[in-house]
Amino acid sequence: MPAVSFVVPAKDEAAYLPDALASIRDQRTDREYEIVVVDGDSDDDTAAIARRYGAAVVDQRDPGIGAARHRGAQAADGEWLAFVDADTAVDPDYLDAMLAFVRENGLAAASSRCRMPGCLRATAMAATINHVFPRLGRPILPGFNCFVRRNAYADVGGFPNVPNEDTAFSRELARRYPTGYHPEALVETSPRRVERLGLTGTLVHYLRLDWRRLRDESPRT
Template sequence: MAEYSSTTMPEPDVSFVVPAKNEADYLRETLASIAALETDYAYEVVVVDGESTDETRAIAREYDATLIVGEGSSIAADRNRGAERASGEWLAFVDADTRVRPTYLTEMLGFVESNGLAAASSACRMTGPWRAKLVEATINHVFPRLEYPILPGFNVFVHRAAFEEVGGFPPVPNEDTAFSRRLARQLPTDYYPSVLVESSGRRIADDGLTGTLWHYATLDVERIRAST
């Protein structure tokens, strides 16, 4: 595994972990949004490249991110690999087509610490076709109310100790759903109610957060209704 880091930074409070495979069309905007954060907290960016053949690696270096050249076997494996390299007490997982608002870090860190949470996500805005807007509504209005809230993989803010306690992202389909449910069974998780990220709906238009994700959400909604 090759690794590159162009500067020596102070020990970060938060590590952003960004898996990326052939994401040159999106990654620059994602890294630019992280670079534009308005915060006094120290943070680092770890880009895990999944054997890209485009300019993904060059863009990561352009934004002074720590670059790990991985195997690209799965997004779960790349997220876990990035977490292993990261130095922060908190891990912020965002995808290569997700942009964070300037207040993201300050508000998320304040939210989890003031509420004693192990992990959280936030409301989001999805760009793209109408189907993405349906998923946006589900994430913003259904996922937070589930017995075990689903934290979508493109926007997961989790304490390192909690991440390690549950073994990271499992190597299964819809790994973020499985990770979220395993975590929430053991530790407190929640949603910050305001929109703090914007993500592309390109994958959702095909097969992204559907299938098993919708299945789990439906089961949880039915269980909540049955208990009231």
């Protein structure tokens, strides 16, 4: 059994996926780990690229990013699951740093610092994730950078296939288990959504998704 399974959802990500997978492949660790890429019926070379980097490729069964993450978790064998997006690269010491951090602090899950290269809006978004998310009563662990113990993941039912699936998952997980943020481990993720929508537009986008999720979860009378 590998210590860690990296789960990477990807749909038409041929432009970004090589950097993400190279960063995972090149981890400086003696621990066993695996890469699982969940292919969302891509029209490009996503699946072929994944196999070229030694990843196991599984087909996404249901639409939605939550379903893709959960499908990857079901196919993975690791004691710990590291969810990383196809446009996110992790530092070479990410695996060992995150594993040591969660074990030393008795955590069931954690995220870490992120960097979004590019415009000032991207820097501001990264600052929000780095300085606001960890201070919430139930920290939000972004789906592009989420390190979680398998049995805790299973206990809360995994990522739900709803809008803002990572927020919903983080809140439910933190309701039952201790979670946190590694202050030094680092990932670099694409600022493409922020560049397209702007900082305000991106925050509004996620607030709308969260409102829809909460509305859908409200009991019907």
